[in-house]
Amino acid sequence: MTPLTIHLNDEAATLDLGARLAASLKPGLYIALRGDLGTGKTTLVRGLLRALGHHGAVKSPSYSLVEPYALPGFEFNHFDLYRFRDDSEWHDSGFGDYFGPDSVCAVEWPEKASALLPDADIDIALTVEADGRGARIVANTAAGQRCITQWGTGGDAR
Numbered sequence: 001m002t003p004l005t006i007h008l009n010d011e012a013a014t015l016d017l018g019a020r021l022a023a024s025l026k027p028g029l030y031i032a033l034r035g036d037l038g039t040g041k042t043t044l045v046r047g048l049l050r051a052l053g054h055h056g057a058v059k060s061p062s063y064s065l066v067e068p069y070a071l072p073g074f075e076f077n078h079f080d081l082y083r084f085r086d087d088s089e090w091h092d093s094g095f096g097d098y099f100g101p102d103s104v105c106a107v108e109w110p111e112k113a114s115a116l117l118p119d120a121d122i123d124i125a126l127t128v129e130a131d132g133r134g135a136r137i138v139a140n141t142a143a144g145q146r147c148i149t150q151w152g153t154g155g156d157a158r
């Protein structure tokens with residue numbers, strides 16, 4: 001697919017992108033969230049979880065590396081692999097078990113464990129721009145494509 005490029009003016013726009021993604025999420029999807037420190041990956045997950053009815057805090061799981069959320073329709077697993085070390089940690093922690101047809105996973109810093117992770121259904125890369133952030137979104141699977149197509153043309157895609 002042609003990458004979808006969206007400009008996010010402020011934090012509210014990043015939260016809104018998460019909310020739009022939430023509206024078309026289906027169990028089984030895995031979303032890779034790329035981008036340097038502080039580009040808005042956790043903010044996007046926060047917007048997504050709020051839109052799905054989660055009222056508590058959403059903090060990046062910097063030390064536990066994964067935070068599961070039991071949502072009404074499916075389990076949502078939020079990974080932050082910035083401090084991920086090696087394959088043994090992956091296997092010892094049973095991280096592979098978090099992925100499957102009944103859960104949704106969003107992974108910050110997927111490149112830290114790229115050999116262990118499945119192919120992402122949706123790849124979102126965030127960058128710092130002079131006036132906010134840029135989001136570059138690519139679907140790699142039919143399921144990811146369906147999710148993105150449902151977003152419609154809302155927002156300021158350019």
Ligand SMILES: Nc1ncnc2c1ncn2[C@@H]1O[C@H](COP(=O)(O)OP(=O)(O)OP(=O)(O)O)[C@@H](O)[C@H]1O
Pocket residue numbers: 008009010011012013014035036037038039040041042043044060080108131132133
């Ligand atoms: N579109 C935006 N424009 C300006 N600031 C934003 C935007 N989206 C998020 N931010 C701000 O960027 C900061 C960092 O956000 P966040 O913690 O989500 O980044 P992150 O990519 O998860 O970082 P890390 O890699 O450290 O986990 C926050 O202060 C947030 O409010």
Ligand SMILES: [Mg+2]
Pocket residue numbers: 041042043060080108
């Ligand atoms: Mg983060």
